[in-house]
Amino acid sequence: MAEAIRQVRVPRGAGVGVLAVFPPLTLFLFLMPVLAGLGGVVLPAFGYFPPLGGDVFSLAPWRQMMAEPGVGTAITVSLTTGFGATLLTLVLALAVAAAWHDTKIFAALRRHLAPLLAVPHAAFAIGFAFLAAPSGWMARLLSPWLTGWRRPPDIASVQDEHGLALLIALVCKEIFFLLLMILAALGQVNADKLIAAARGLGYGPVAAWCKVVLPLVYRQIRLPVYAVLAYGLSVVDMAIILGPTTPPTFAVMVLNWFQAPELGLRFQAAVGALLLLLMAIGAIAVWRCGEIALAYTARGVLSNGVRRFADRTVTWMSGALLGLIFLITAASILALVVWSFTDVWRFPAAVPQEFAVSAWRGVMLADPLAVTAGVGIVVTVIALLAVTGCLENELHNGVSPTQRSLVLLYLPLLVPQVSFLSGLQILFVVLNIDGTLLAVMLCHLAFVLPYVFLVLADPYRTLDPRYARTAATLGASPWRIFREVRLPLLMKAILAAAAVGFAVSVGQYLATLLPGAGRVTSVTTDVMNALLNGDRRIVGIYGLIQMALPVTVFMLAVLAPYRPTLRTVPS
Amino acid sequence: MSLMLKDVKLAVEGRPLLKSLSVDVPPGDVVTLMGPSGCGKSSLLAYICGTLDPAFTASGEVTLNGRGLKDLPVETRRVGILFQDDLLFPHMSVGENLGFGLPSAVKGTARHARIAAALREADLEGFADRDPATLSGGQRSRVSLMRVLLSAPEALLLDEPFARLDVTLRQQIRAFVFSHARASGLPVLLVTHDEADAVAAGGPVISL
Numbered sequence: 001m002a003e004a005i006r007q008v009r010v011p012r013g014a015g016v017g018v019l020a021v022f023p024p025l026t027l028f029l030f031l032m033p034v035l036a037g038l039g040g041v042v043l044p045a046f047g048y049f050p051p052l053g054g055d056v057f058s059l060a061p062w063r064q065m066m067a068e069p070g071v072g073t074a075i076t077v078s079l080t081t082g083f084g085a086t087l088l089t090l091v092l093a094l095a096v097a098a099a100w101h102d103t104k105i106f107a108a109l110r111r112h113l114a115p116l117l118a119v120p121h122a123a124f125a126i127g128f129a130f131l132a133a134p135s136g137w138m139a140r141l142l143s144p145w146l147t148g149w150r151r152p153p154d155i156a157s158v159q160d161e162h163g164l165a166l167l168i169a170l171v172c173k174e175i176f177f178l179l180l181m182i183l184a185a186l187g188q189v190n191a192d193k194l195i196a197a198a199r200g201l202g203y204g205p206v207a208a209w210c211k212v213v214l215p216l217v218y219r220q221i222r223l224p225v226y227a228v229l230a231y232g233l234s235v236v237d238m239a240i241i242l243g244p245t246t247p248p249t250f251a252v253m254v255l256n257w258f259q260a261p262e263l264g265l266r267f268q269a270a271v272g273a274l275l276l277l278l279m280a281i282g283a284i285a286v287w288r289c290g291e292i293a294l295a296y297t298a299r300g301v302l303s304n305g306v307r308r309f310a311d312r313t314v315t316w317m318s319g320a321l322l323g324l325i326f327l328i329t330a331a332s333i334l335a336l337v338v339w340s341f342t343d344v345w346r347f348p349a350a351v352p353q354e355f356a357v358s359a360w361r362g363v364m365l366a367d368p369l370a371v372t373a374g375v376g377i378v379v380t381v382i383a384l385l386a387v388t389g390c391l392e393n394e395l396h397n398g399v400s401p402t403q404r405s406l407v408l409l410y411l412p413l414l415v416p417q418v419s420f421l422s423g424l425q426i427l428f429v430v431l432n433i434d435g436t437l438l439a440v441m442l443c444h445l446a447f448v449l450p451y452v453f454l455v456l457a458d459p460y461r462t463l464d465p466r467y468a469r470t471a472a473t474l475g476a477s478p479w480r481i482f483r484e485v486r487l488p489l490l491m492k493a494i495l496a497a498a499a500v501g502f503a504v505s506v507g508q509y510l511a512t513l514l515p516g517a518g519r520v521t522s523v524t525t526d527v528m529n530a531l532l533n534g535d536r537r538i539v540g541i542y543g544l545i546q547m548a549l550p551v552t553v554f555m556l557a558v559l560a561p562y563r564p565t566l567r568t569v570p571s
Numbered sequence: 572m573s574l575m576l577k578d579v580k581l582a583v584e585g586r587p588l589l590k591s592l593s594v595d596v597p598p599g600d601v602v603t604l605m606g607p608s609g610c611g612k613s614s615l616l617a618y619i620c621g622t623l624d625p626a627f628t629a630s631g632e633v634t635l636n637g638r639g640l641k642d643l644p645v646e647t648r649r650v651g652i653l654f655q656d657d658l659l660f661p662h663m664s665v666g667e668n669l670g671f672g673l674p675s676a677v678k679g680t681a682r683h684a685r686i687a688a689a690l691r692e693a694d695l696e697g698f699a700d701r702d703p704a705t706l707s708g709g710q711r712s713r714v715s716l717m718r719v720l721l722s723a724p725e726a727l728l729l730d731e732p733f734a735r736l737d738v739t740l741r742q743q744i745r746a747f748v749f750s751h752a753r754a755s756g757l758p759v760l761l762v763t764h765d766e767a768d769a770v771a772a773g774g775p776v777i778s779l
Contacts, residue, residue: 104625196622197658199645201672201722208646211671215662302663303670305677307646 019396022389027408029386030449033424033442034412038277040423044270049426052263061267065275068268070247075279077243078250081163082233082283085170090225092171093178095318097217098209099311101186101195105319110183116176116329118499118554120507122527123547125241126539127332128169129158130339135347137335143348152347158242166243170235172325172332174228178221184458185220189213207309211302215295222291223406227413229287230280234416237509237528251276251418255510258422269422277419284414336547340540359537365523365545372506372522372549375437379444380501383452384494390453391460392482395468409453412446417510425514435519443511444504452501459493499557503550523549573597574619574726574758579631581611581618589615592631594777596726596758601749603769604762606779612762616728619760620652621645635726635758651724651757653732653748657715659703665714666690666699672718689717692751709740716748720755727752729761733768745771 043049047058065071100106131137135152143149158165186192191213198208239249247253254272257265339345343356421443428434463486471481487494512522521529527542574596581589588611596602606612617623619633622645633640640648659668669686677685690696693713703711712732719727732748733741749772752759761772769776 193654193656193658194660196620197652197654198660198671199622200620200650200652201719202646202649202674204644204646212660303667305670305673305675305682307675 017397019389019393022386022393026386026390026449026453029382029442030412030446031408033446034415034420036427037420037422037424038415040426041270041273041419042423044267044426045274047267049267049270052266054267061271065268065271068253071250071253074247074250074253075275077161077163077247078233078276079279079283081167081170081239081243081249082229085167085174085232086225086229086287088167089171089174089178089228092318092321093175093182094214095206095314096179096322097182097186098206098214099315099318101191101205101209109179113176113180113183114496114499114558115551115554117180118503118550119173119329119333120503120524120546120550121173121235122237122241122507122509122524123336123543124173124329124332125169125238126527126531126543127334127336128165128172128328129241130335130536130540131328131332132165133158137331137338140348141350149348159245161244163239163243163249166235166239166249168328169238169242170232172328173238174232175322175325178224178228181221181224182217185217186213188220188458189216191217201307203307204309204311206311206314207307210309215302218291223410223414226284226287227410229283230414230416233283234276234280234418236418237524240528241531250279251416254418254422258418258425258514273416273419273422276416280414280416280419333547336540336543338540339536340544342537342540359535360541363538363541368521368523368526369545369549371437371520372524375441375444375512375522376502376505376549379441379448379505380452380498382441383445383448383501384456384498386449387453387456387497388494391457394461395465396478409450412450421510421514425517428515428517434515435517436515437520439515439517440512440520440522443515444508447508447511448501448504451504452497455497455500456490456493459490463489495557499550499554502553506546506550573636574760575632575634576619577632577634579615579618579633580629581614582628583611583614583626588627589779592777592779594760596760598758599753599756601752601759601761601772601774603772603774603776604760604779605764605766605769605776606762607764610779612779613730616652616730616760616762619648619726619728620650621648649723649725650728651719651722651726652728652730653715653719654730655732655734657711659706659711659714659718661703663703664699665695665701665703665706668703668714669699669718669721672721674723685721689721693717693747708736709744712736712744713747716751720751724757727755727757727759729759729763731763731765731768733763734765741767742771749773 044052044054045061047054047056047061097106100109129136133139133152134155134157136157139147139149139152139157147153194212194216195205195208198212199205203211234251235249236251236255239252243249243252248256250272254269254276257269257272260269338352340359341355341357342352343354343358345352345354424443425434428439433439467485467489468481471485472478476484506522507524508522509524509528512520512525513528516522516525523542523546527539527546530539530542533539574594576592576594579589579592580587592615594602594604604612604615614623614627614629618627618629619640621640621643623629635648635650640650659665660671663671666686669689670682673682673685686699687696690698693710693716695710695713698706698710703714706714729748729752733745736744745768759774761768763769
C-alpha cells in the first residue's frame with residue numbers, strides 16, 4: 001500500500017524545480033557540523049595544532065592520555081552504563097509492547113508519551129537526584145520510622161562509583177523514547193492483523209508478538225536503539241548530575257580536559273574525543289553482532305509451534321516495572337517543584353517546614369530565558385522550513401529516500417556529542433564566531449533537524465496523494481495545493497514536529513556550552529552552573545524552568561484545537 | 572458436536588447491528604451468512620474468535636463441541652479463521668509459516684513430514700524454503716488455509732476470503748477451500764456479500 005502511494009506522484013507543476021536545493025542544503029546544515037567537528041579533533045589528537053605549538057604529528061597525546069589516572073575506570077563505567085541501560089531499556093520496552101499491546105493502558109500510553117519525552121534530561125536527572133540522594137525525598141519519607149536515620153546516611157545512592165544511579169535514570173528516560181519508536185513501527189508493519197492471525201492459530205499474546213511482530217519491528221527501531229546506546233555511553237549532563245565523580249564517566253572526563261585552564265590538556269582531550277567516537281562505533285558493532293547471532297540462533301524457535309511464552313509473568317513483571325518508572329518520573333518532577341518553593345526543610349521531615357518564593361528573587365532568569373526561547377524558536381522554524389522543503393521535493397521530483405539516507409539522518413544522534421562539538425568549537429574560534437548566537441544555533445540545528453524530520457516524514461509520505469491530484473484537476477497551482485490542501489491536513493503533525501524541535505533545542509547542554517564559550521548562556525547551561533553553587537532551591541528553580549518551557553510548548557501543540565477530529569464508527 | 576450460536580446480538584455504541592441470530596453448524600457443513608457490508612457479519616466472526624473491537628457490545632451464547640467460548644481467551648478457543656488478506660508472516664519462509672501453525676507437540680521428523688504433506692496437498696511441493704513474497708495470490712491463499720488446518724482447529728471461520736482474488740482464481744480457490752474444509756470434518760461458517768460464494772459453498776444460506 002505504502003509502495004503504491006509512493007509510486008503515484010503529483011504531476012509536476014511550474015516552479016517546483018527550485019525545491020531540489022532543499023535536500024543538499026539540509027544535509028549540509030546537519031552533517032557539516034558533525035564532519036567539521038570530527039575533523040577538528042583528529043589533527044590535535046595526533047599532536048598537530050599550531051596555535052598551541054603542536055607542529056609535528058606524534059602519538060605523544062595518546063601516551064599522555066593513557067597515563068592519566070582513572071582513565072581505565074572511566075572507560076569501563078561508560079561502557080557498562082551504556083550497554084546496561086540500552087539492554088534493560090530495550091528488553092523492558094519490548095516486554096511492555098508485547099504483553100500490553102491491545103489493552104486500554106497501552107492506548108493511553110500512546111497518547112501521553114510525547115509530553116514525557118519533552119522533559120529535558122538534565123531536569124529529570126536533577127529531580128531524580130532530589131529523590132534518591134542520601135538526603136533526598138525518599139530517605140526523608142522512610143526516616144526515621146523505618147531506617148532509624150536522624151541525619152542523611154553516608155551512602156552513595158547517587159553518584160555511586162559503578163554508575164548505577166546513572167544507569168537507572170537513563171532507563172527511566174529512554175524507555176519512553178523507545179516505546180514511542182516501537183509504536184510508530186507497529187503502524188508500519190500491519191501488526192494488528194498479523195497478531196490476530198497468530199492468536200487465531202492458538203498463540204498467547206506475548207508469544208504471538210515475539211514471533212510475528214518483533215522480527216519486523218526490530219528492523220524499524222534498530223537505528224533508535226543504536227542512538228540510545230551511543231547516548232548512554234557518551235551522555236554528559238546526566239552523568240555530571242548522577243554519575244560517579246572520581247573518576248567521572250569518560251565523556252565527562254574528556255569534557256573536563258577540554259575546559260581545563262591548562263591549554264596543554266587540549267591534545268589529550270582531542271584523543272579522548274576520538275577514543276569516545278571509536279567506543280561508540282565499537283559498541284554499535286558489538287551490538288550488531290549480537291543481533292545477528294541472536295537472529296541466527298532464534299530462527300528455529302519461530303516455527304517450532306510453541307504457543308506460550310510465560311505470558312502471565314511477562315505481563316506482570318513488565319507492567320510492574322513500567323509502573324515503577326512512571327512513579328519515579330512523576331516523583332522526580334514533583335521533587336523538582338517542591339524543592340524550588342522550599343525555604344526550610346530539615347532532615348528527616350517528610351515535607352518542608354516552610355515554603356517560600358524568596359529563592360526565586362535571587363535568580364536572574366530574563367536573559368537565559370530569552371536566549372533559550374529565541375534560539376529554540378529560530379532553530380525550529382529553520383528546521384521546519386528545511387524539512388518541509390525536502391519532503392515537498394520528494395513529492396514533486398520523485399526522489400525516494402533510501403535506507404542509507406536514514407543513517408545519515410541519525411548521524412548527529414549516533415556520534416558522541418563531546419567528540420564533534422569540541423572539534424567544532426576550535427573551528428568557530430578560527431572563524432571568529434565562537435561565543436555567538438549564530439554558533440549556538442548552528443550546533444542546535446544539527447540535533448533539531450533530524451528529530452523534526454523523523455516526526456514529519458511519515459505523516460507527509462503517507463498522506464493520500466489523491467487529495468493533491470484532485471485539487472490539481474480543479475485548477476489549483478502547486479503553491480495553492482501546498483497552502484490550502486497539504487498544509488492544513490498536516491498541521492497537527494507540523495505542530496508536533498515544532499514542539500519536538502523546540503524541546504530538543506531547549507535540552508541541549510553541550511551544544512550550548514561549547515559554541516557559547518561562556519558568553520551565551522541558556523536555561524540549560526545555567527542549570528548545570530547552579531549545581532556547582534550547591535543550593536538545592538536554586539538548582540530546583542532552574543530545573544523547573546528548564547522543564548516547564550518545552551513541556552508547556554508541547555501541551556500547547558498537542559492541545560491546539562486546530563482541526564476537530566471527526567469521529568468515525570468502526571465497521 | 573458442532574458450532575452453535577444462540578441468540579447472538581451485536582450493537583455498536585447503543586445502535587443495534589445484529590438483531591438476534593441462532594445457528595447450528597454441524598461438522599463438515601458450510602453455513603453461509605450473506606449480507607451487505609456494514610451489517611455486522613465480520614464483527615460476528617470477531618465475536619466468535621474473541622477479537623471483537625471494544626466499541627461493540629455483544630451478547631449471546633457461542634458453544635463449540637459443547638464448550639462455551641464466551642470467557643475464553645482468543646488462543647484457547649480453537650477457532651481457525653481466514654481473512655481477505657492471507658496474512659502470511661513476511662519474515663518467515665513458506666515452510667516456517669506452516670510450522671508456525673503446527674502444534675509444538677509434533678516434533679522432529681514428524682514435523683517435517685506434516686509440513687511436506689501440507690505443501691503436497693496445496694500443490695506446492697518443494698516450496699518450503701520460498702519467501703512468501705515470491706508466491707502468487709492463489710498460492711498464498713492455499714498456504715494460508717493449510718496453516719490454519721495444521722493448527723488443528725475445531726471450527727473454521729471464513730471472512731470473505733475470496734474477495735481479493737480475481738474471478739478465475741476465485742473459483743479455483745473456492746473449490747480448494749471448500750473441499751478441504753469438508754474433508755476436515757469441521758463446522759464451517761462463511762460470511763460474504765458475493766452470491767456466487769454462497770452457491771459454491773452449497774450449504775444453507777442465512778441472509779442478515
